[in-house]
Amino acid sequence: xxxxxxxxxxxxxxxxxxxxxxxxxxxxxxxxxxxxxxxxxxxxxxxxxxxxxxxxxxxxxxxxxxxxxxxxxxxxxxxxxxxxxxxxxxxxxxxxxxxxxxxxxxxxxxxxxxxxxxxxxxxxxxxxxxxxxxxxxxxxxxxxxxxxxxxxxxxxxxxxxxxxxxxxxxxxxxxxxxxxxxxxxxxxxxxxxxxxxxxxxxxxxxxxxxxxxxxxxxxxxxxxxxxxxxxxxxxxxxxxxxxxxxxxxxxxxxxxxxxxxxxxxxxxxxxxxxxxxxxxxxxxxxxxxxxxxxxxxxxxxxxxxxxxxxxxxxxxxxxxxxxxxxxxxxxxxxxxxxxxxxxxxxxxxxxxxxxxxxxxxxxxxxxxxxxxxxxxxxxxxxxxxxxxxxxxxxxxxxxxxxxxxxxxxxxxxxxxxxxxxxxxxxxxxxxxxxxxxxxxxxxxxxxxxxxxxxxxxxxxxxxxxxxxxxxxxxxxxxxxxxxxxxxxxxxxxxxxxxxxxxxxxxxxxxxxxxxxxxxxxxxxxxxxxxxxxxxxxxxxxxxxxxxxxxxxxxxxxxxxxxxxxxxxxxxxxxxxxxxxxxxxxxxxxxxxxxxxxxxxxxxxxxxxxxxxxxxxxxxxxxxxxxxxxxxxxxxxxxxxxxxxxxxxxxxxxxxxxxxxxxxxxxxxxxxxxxxxxxxxxxxxxxxxx
Amino acid sequence: xxxxxxxxxxxxxxxxxxxxxxxxxxxxxxxxxxxxxxxxxxxxxxxxxxxxxxxxxxxxxxxxxxxxxxxxxxxxxxxxxxxxxxxxxxxxxxxxxxxxxxxxxxxxxxxxxxxxxxxxxxxxxxxxxxxxxxxxxxxxxxxxxxxxxxxxxxxxxxxxxxxxxxxxxxxxxxxxxxxxxxxxxxxxxxxxxxxxxxxxxxxxxxxx
Numbered sequence: 001x002x003x004x005x006x007x008x009x010x011x012x013x014x015x016x017x018x019x020x021x022x023x024x025x026x027x028x029x030x031x032x033x034x035x036x037x038x039x040x041x042x043x044x045x046x047x048x049x050x051x052x053x054x055x056x057x058x059x060x061x062x063x064x065x066x067x068x069x070x071x072x073x074x075x076x077x078x079x080x081x082x083x084x085x086x087x088x089x090x091x092x093x094x095x096x097x098x099x100x101x102x103x104x105x106x107x108x109x110x111x112x113x114x115x116x117x118x119x120x121x122x123x124x125x126x127x128x129x130x131x132x133x134x135x136x137x138x139x140x141x142x143x144x145x146x147x148x149x150x151x152x153x154x155x156x157x158x159x160x161x162x163x164x165x166x167x168x169x170x171x172x173x174x175x176x177x178x179x180x181x182x183x184x185x186x187x188x189x190x191x192x193x194x195x196x197x198x199x200x201x202x203x204x205x206x207x208x209x210x211x212x213x214x215x216x217x218x219x220x221x222x223x224x225x226x227x228x229x230x231x232x233x234x235x236x237x238x239x240x241x242x243x244x245x246x247x248x249x250x251x252x253x254x255x256x257x258x259x260x261x262x263x264x265x266x267x268x269x270x271x272x273x274x275x276x277x278x279x280x281x282x283x284x285x286x287x288x289x290x291x292x293x294x295x296x297x298x299x300x301x302x303x304x305x306x307x308x309x310x311x312x313x314x315x316x317x318x319x320x321x322x323x324x325x326x327x328x329x330x331x332x333x334x335x336x337x338x339x340x341x342x343x344x345x346x347x348x349x350x351x352x353x354x355x356x357x358x359x360x361x362x363x364x365x366x367x368x369x370x371x372x373x374x375x376x377x378x379x380x381x382x383x384x385x386x387x388x389x390x391x392x393x394x395x396x397x398x399x400x401x402x403x404x405x406x407x408x409x410x411x412x413x414x415x416x417x418x419x420x421x422x423x424x425x426x427x428x429x430x431x432x433x434x435x436x437x438x439x440x441x442x443x444x445x446x447x448x449x450x451x452x453x454x455x456x457x458x459x460x461x462x463x464x465x466x467x468x469x470x471x472x473x474x475x476x477x478x479x480x481x482x483x484x485x486x487x488x489x490x491x492x493x494x495x496x497x498x499x500x501x502x503x504x505x506x507x508x509x510x511x512x513x514x515x516x517x518x519x520x521x522x523x524x525x526x527x528x529x530x531x532x533x534x535x536x537x538x539x540x541x542x543x544x545x546x547x548x549x550x551x552x553x554x555x556x557x558x559x560x561x562x563x564x565x566x567x568x569x570x571x572x573x574x575x576x577x578x579x580x581x582x583x584x585x586x587x588x589x590x591x592x593x594x595x596x597x598x599x600x601x602x603x604x605x606x607x608x609x610x611x612x613x614x615x616x617x618x619x620x621x622x623x624x625x626x627x628x629x630x631x632x633x634x635x636x637x638x639x640x641x642x643x644x645x646x647x648x649x650x651x652x653x654x655x656x657x658x659x660x661x662x663x664x665x666x667x668x669x670x671x672x673x674x675x676x677x678x679x680x681x682x683x684x685x686x687x688x689x
Numbered sequence: 690x691x692x693x694x695x696x697x698x699x700x701x702x703x704x705x706x707x708x709x710x711x712x713x714x715x716x717x718x719x720x721x722x723x724x725x726x727x728x729x730x731x732x733x734x735x736x737x738x739x740x741x742x743x744x745x746x747x748x749x750x751x752x753x754x755x756x757x758x759x760x761x762x763x764x765x766x767x768x769x770x771x772x773x774x775x776x777x778x779x780x781x782x783x784x785x786x787x788x789x790x791x792x793x794x795x796x797x798x799x800x801x802x803x804x805x806x807x808x809x810x811x812x813x814x815x816x817x818x819x820x821x822x823x824x825x826x827x828x829x830x831x832x833x834x835x836x837x838x839x840x841x842x843x844x845x846x847x848x849x850x851x852x853x854x855x856x857x858x859x860x861x862x863x864x865x866x867x868x869x870x871x872x873x874x875x876x877x878x879x880x881x882x883x884x885x886x887x888x889x890x891x892x893x894x895x896x897x
Contacts, residue, residue: 163767166770166771167771168770168774168775170774178767179752179774180752180766180770
């Protein structure tokens with residue numbers, strides 16, 4: 001620890017702390033542009049100048065380490081003058097276009113020039129102009145505004161792992177860009193918009209849409225993957241205009257993946273805003289009463305076992321509980337949430353959770369990926385793995401078809417044969433990954449949906465568990481067995497037991513026509529069209545996607561920004577999404593639809609408001625009682641899931657996500673995501689046409 | 690300056706080091722510790738530029754060559770672009786066979802660099818900086834201090850310094866280059882090294 005004084009406040013800070021960090025601990029705000037807590041220190045904007053006694057010149061506090069007995073002044077006349085000088089230089093080439101700049105109102109340069117800017121400019125010479133760059137469909141550039149803080153360069157090189165931006169030329173000619181005019185390929189590229197302290201990098205889809213002070217902010221949670229990134233939804237009137245990350249160090253730190261940030265324009269397209277009923281083979285608009293009557297008519301005299309329900313990937317826990325209760329009231333136990341066909345075992349929670357936790361990746365010292373491409377399935381989690389990989393000698397290996405993960409992984413093979421050899425000790429050469437796993441104190445494996453959504457999924461699950469046991473990943477103080485989900489609703493559904501009871505019909509049977517009435521709660525991610533015509537399909541959801549096209553009755557529900565819903569992320573962390581705007585037209589919150597229909601059937605569900613529904617949720621399933629928190633992870637029972645590793649098939653693992661930008665009804669309806677598909681997967685975009 | 694400004698030239702699609710360059714590469718890489726090959730980016734770019742002069746007559750580095758260097762040194766291409774655009778000695782667009790690099794910094798300017806520049810323009814017909822003459826032989830580039838201030842003004846032709854230049858000397862130099870002769874580099878007025886004009890003036894009377 002080092003003792004120093006900041007503006008007369010004596011304090012003790014850890015060794016290696018910078019003067020800027022020490023000043024923050026003392027409660028002194030230091031203006032800055034280039035410095036960012038989660039990036040390396042560049043020290044090039046010079047805005048953070050402070051005075052240190054016995055140092056003849058002002059020092060850049062972000063890059064100046066503390067020393068014993070240092071006396072720092074953060075607001076002396078010398079400091080104020082120095083910062084004014086820096087600000088004057090920064091403004092030499094910065095255009096005075098705040099009125100037409102999207103950053104206006106939330107701009108660091110604008111704010112700090114209020115404190116340190118001159119009233120007018122002494123600069124009479126022409127300002128420089130910089131040609132715009134094309135960074136692809138997401139990031140808009142106005143490079144004349146750039147003050148060369150290099151945060152975007154550092155973010156893509158360090159966090160994003162796709163070093164495509166650089167500062168070319170020098171002096172007055174220096175420009176930030178890719179030099180070769182290519183679109184940024186990182187799935188985290190949107191974060192450079194947040195990082196940019198000026199209006200040089202702004203959101204392309206959000207260009208000239210709204211001013212920051214017009215927006216109402218709602219704290220919520222993202223549902224585009226199973227990470228459960230914390231977001232704030234900014235809306236004006238009935239429209240969601242943008243989504244930004246909220247800081248949560250246990251989940252997303254302060255990053256957000258591009259799909260989560262930019263797919264929201266899909267909320268305005270292809271929406272179901274009124275009920276529809278199929279009459280004479282054609283869907284016709286209907287009223288809620290008519291829609292409910294049509295379902296009730298079909299249900300009449302139908303035994304419980306001929307009714308079933310499949311929950312989709314974006315469903316909130318509240319609606320799934322209501323649907324489950326409705327089904328039990330009807331006498332049906334045909335429930336399933338595994339519409340990707342994943343052979344998940346819900347016998348114990350740690351068989352399907354990301355037990356190490358996302359923050360726990362920071363402590364792992366060997367990582368094995370099995371049948372997963374986290375770069376597409378969970379970009380934020382992938383950034384966490386990369387951070388861990390960067391920070392030290394953490395070996396990463398992967399099983400599956402080799403892809404670029406943004407960090408160097410050793411590709412051990414493509415299929416389950418590698419698991420067998422690892423288990424039998426065949427791959428135990430001196431330099432092999434098995435040796436590194438054995439040597440590791442806190443090894444972890446991540447099992448992806450690509451390894452589970454196959455006929456031998458149970459066997460792979462069991463083999464992975466045995467592998468975890470063999471390499472000491474299952475201890476009371478460390479749980480290194482992890483399942484990475486791709487659907488925001490999946491873990492919540494598993495917690496609720498949204499699975500077929502023993503002897504009841506599961507996903508495959510229901511898809512093949514084993515039930516006469518199938519209730520799809522936003523289930524679109526399977527070949528809905530292959531449900532036999534004899535099955536009466538009720539689709540409850542928010543987008544006119546695959547499920548709605550096949551449906552006999554459509555009940556318009558609400559998207560994640562339009563309801564108060566609880567989601568459980570892949571770690572088993574319950575998080576609350578909140579209503580930011582109201583659902584369009586006659587659409588309603590999903591649990592209310594189910595509650596209303598239960599009344600039509602004369603078997604009303606036992607909750608009349610969200611509070612009583614959540615009370616039931618919390619009492620029956622304790623995970624919903626502790627929102628946001630996670631209990632201490634550790635493995636207390638080493639007995640594994642039921643599958644037999646010997647039953648593993650030889651065929652290679654495939655990754656579940658072919659096109660990162662279109663994975664659910666919202667992103668498929670989004671024009672921005674369609675543009676991304678055209679840019680980044682030109683082959684797929686052509687095939688779709 | 691950068692390739693982003695609507696290029697009026699064609700970037701070759703491919704570049705590969707030829708046998709002569711390949712022979713030099715191991716020696717370059719051996720100068721840096723293992724895992725620090727990225728430090729070799731400057732000599733590797735220089736090698737590429739020299740190969741271009743040897744094979745095409747124009748000493749410049751196409752983007753394809755920068756990509757090859759990046760791949761060789763296992764660094765992201767943009768890091769190579771950053772270095773190549775930072776150092777003005779790397780030409781990122783084709784130049785003439787004779788690259789006239791004129792210093793116009795204060796010492797050279799005081800000693801008459803304006804005259805040298807004017808003579809170059811007159812003799813080659815080039816109007817502005819970074820332009821190449823119609824016959825493709827000459828390119829004029831304005832450079833910062835070349836470090837030869839004692840012998841100012843300096844005109845660097847490709848790798849060689851022509852010193853103590855003035856208008857007529859410059860015109861003579863360009864005329865002989867055009868005729869296929871390369872005059873010996875060094876002082877145009879017969880100065881020995883950087884010694885004072887008219888021979889040594891100090892330390893003449895001492896006995897040692």
